[in-house]
Amino acid sequence: MIPNQRTRHTLHRLGNLTTAARDAAWARVENAEALKQRAIHARDRVLADLPANLEQLEKAARSHDVNVLHANDAQDANRLIIQTMRELGVTDALRNHHPLLDEIQVDRAAKANAIQLTPLHPGDYLAQLANERPGHPIWPVGHLTVEAISATLQKKWRIPETYNPDHLASTVRMPLRRALLRTHTAILGVDFASVEDGVFVLMDNDGHNASLTGLARHVILLLSIEQVAATLNDLDALIQVFALSAWGRPLPAYVTHLQCPAPPEIDGPRTIHLVLVDNHRTDIMDQGFGRALRCIQCGACHTVCPVYEQIGGGGYANSPYTGPIGAVISPLLLRSDLGEPQAYLCANSGHCQAACPMNIPIPDLIHAQRRRLAKTRPPKEDKRYFSIWRRLISRPRLFFPFIRRNLEK
Amino acid sequence: MNAQTITTFIRNWERWGGTWEQWDNPISARLALLRYLKEQHRTEILSWQVESLPIPGLATALNDAGFKLFPPDRRILNPDLAMGLTSADAALAASGSLALTPAPGRSWLPALIPISHITLLPTSRIYANMASWRQDWRQTRPGESVRTLIISGPSVSDDIEMHKHYGMFGPRQVHLILFHDETSA
Ligand code: SF4
Numbered sequence A: 001m002i003p004n005q006r007t008r009h010t011l012h013r014l015g016n017l018t019t020a021a022r023d024a025a026w027a028r029v030e031n032a033e034a035l036k037q038r039a040i041h042a043r044d045r046v047l048a049d050l051p052a053n054l055e056q057l058e059k060a061a062r063s064h065d066v067n068v069l070h071a072n073d074a075q076d077a078n079r080l081i082i083q084t085m086r087e088l089g090v091t092d093a094l095r096n097h098h099p100l101l102d103e104i105q106v107d108r109a110a111k112a113n114a115i116q117l118t119p120l121h122p123g124d125y126l127a128q129l130a131n132e133r134p135g136h137p138i139w140p141v142g143h144l145t146v147e148a149i150s151a152t153l154q155k156k157w158r159i160p161e162t163y164n165p166d167h168l169a170s171t172v173r174m175p176l177r178r179a180l181l182r183t184h185t186a187i188l189g190v191d192f193a194s195v196e197d198g199v200f201v202l203m204d205n206d207g208h209n210a211s212l213t214g215l216a217r218h219v220i221l222l223l224s225i226e227q228v229a230a231t232l233n234d235l236d237a238l239i240q241v242f243a244l245s246a247w248g249r250p251l252p253a254y255v256t257h258l259q260c261p262a263p264p265e266i267d268g269p270r271t272i273h274l275v276l277v278d279n280h281r282t283d284i285m286d287q288g289f290g291r292a293l294r295c296i297q298c299g300a301c302h303t304v305c306p307v308y309e310q311i312g313g314g315g316y317a318n319s320p321y322t323g324p325i326g327a328v329i330s331p332l333l334l335r336s337d338l339g340e341p342q343a344y345l346c347a348n349s350g351h352c353q354a355a356c357p358m359n360i361p362i363p364d365l366i367h368a369q370r371r372r373l374a375k376t377r378p379p380k381e382d383k384r385y386f387s388i389w390r391r392l393i394s395r396p397r398l399f400f401p402f403i404r405r406n407l408e409k
Numbered sequence B: 001m002n003a004q005t006i007t008t009f010i011r012n013w014e015r016w017g018g019t020w021e022q023w024d025n026p027i028s029a030r031l032a033l034l035r036y037l038k039e040q041h042r043t044e045i046l047s048w049q050v051e052s053l054p055i056p057g058l059a060t061a062l063n064d065a066g067f068k069l070f071p072p073d074r075r076i077l078n079p080d081l082a083m084g085l086t087s088a089d090a091a092l093a094a095s096g097s098l099a100l101t102p103a104p105g106r107s108w109l110p111a112l113i114p115i116s117h118i119t120l121l122p123t124s125r126i127y128a129n130m131a132s133w134r135q136d137w138r139q140t141r142p143g144e145s146v147r148t149l150i151i152s153g154p155s156v157s158d159d160i161e162m163h164k165h166y167g168m169f170g171p172r173q174v175h176l177i178l179f180h181d182e183t184s185a
Helices: A005-027 A032-047 A050-063 A074-088 A099-103 A106-112 A122-129 A146-157 A165-181 A208-215 A232-247 A281-286 A290-294 A306-311 A323-333 A336-344 A351-355 A362-375 A379-393 A396-408 B003-015 B026-039 B058-064 B130-140
Strands: A067-071 A092-095 A116-119 A185-189 A192-194 A199-204 A218-224 A254-258 A271-277 B019-023 B044-047 B068-070 B083-086 B090-092 B097-100 B116-122 B147-151 B173-179
Touching (some): A032 A050, A032 A290, A050 A067, A050 A271, A074 A106, A074 A185, A074 A218, A074 A271, A099 A106, A099 A185, A099 A218, A106 A116, A116 A122, A122 A146, A185 A208, A199 A208, A208 A254, A281 A290, A281 A323, A290 A323, A323 A336, A323 A362, A336 A362, B003 B173, B019 B026, B026 B058, B026 B116, B026 B173, B090 B130
Parallel strands (some): A067 A271, A092 A116, A092 A185, A218 A271, B044 B068, B044 B083, B116 B173
Antiparallel strands (some): A192 A199, A199 A254, B090 B097, B097 B147
């Protein structure tokens, strides 16, 4: 869906508020540059030899009674999830908020297999009710206005008209809390894992991950293969950098560390199943875009991007990876006809690179992506495409209406 | 624990919106807890096993004052439970956080489910930061598996137009009763 003026205003406000919070939080960090370098080093260190690190993680996880499974692609991942649920004899589960779950389209797979999968995160839940795709890695409905959310809840649940965000949040909270307290099985996207100890980390501010980990009897963890760090100390740096850049706070309200199933007398899942998801990440590295895998999905590059501000997450292809980093990785993750247009959703502002705490050279990677795509396109079409692009890019008054009009088609 | 570390912890705890009070000994902390619970008009409390709480004589004191402690049994969890009572394995001064590792009688749930969470914290459990606690943990509990919840402030969601809504899943209020214990410096 293409944003109207009110939604663009909401996106603009989201950008201003998150940027201000992020800048203020980073400004309070003593030696911020050193912290960023620690996080970058932590990530580069494992990416330098990912297969060996994954092997070590697998060994550590197995030694803690975690059932480790491997998924080459999204289909594989969904098959393993469904198979595990069947083995557990369950037909419903709760899921957390995580882009990997959207990437593999686990909701669709669950529905096709008669499994009721409920998103516990209020943003994801609202997106589902409103029939919208999550538009931002941190704020899935950051583009929706209070009026739009109120209208959705009035229509779905016949609640009285209210534009009070607290009332709306409380309305959503009730069914989610009830579902949480009944939970038996959870499907959880993992934020990071430590190779050395086989520890899995989940972060949030509302407590949905922490509560799910405490209450679910069985958890199916999904980890994208690059989200690993060598040690717990390396993980600490990644957690801090994520919290600062995503939420503008020094730490998330809840950080849950999970290593092994819990015995009956204490909180925690009785069984843990881990699905390690590749889904083209190896291709991303092989094709020279490995630096994009430094991404920790903090969403900072989204809210500073002038194109994202105009078109929101809904303007990108059907990928959970929107915004500038989506322009780099979606063409590699999705079918080329779906992902390719994303590589051209860039106005060359360079704001993304400045905002990225992992120092990913996003503009360079976008250009490299375009060059790669150009090689696969007939030269004539390519020339025409670039000449239109060159003329538009220097004229913002034409550029944004052009993008909006074309996306509306 | 040196005074500077305690001050740093309290400053960072306040930054998250946590409230606190500090007492010289566990007995005063016990009286403070009774007063706080009375002020909140709550008589039913989801709690750690009373033996796991770091204040002596708490079971009798709470019972005499008419308070009822519930273990966090899934069968009795209900969304309206208002008050949770725990201690913590550690408090981390650098971030103003609490670290909880579940054990028998020491569930995470009283810190996660109720609307309000009270923590009884001896000052001897305050560490400078995560790394120093982890080092101590590895020495004192070698080989123990890692199952930790780090809590920094109340539960907050800002999904609706960035408006901060407190108490989405976890508590909207976090109150700390800090006290000096025998092992404190
Ligand atoms: S590319 Fe950088 S700024 Fe963008 S989401 Fe990834 S880590 Fe955050």
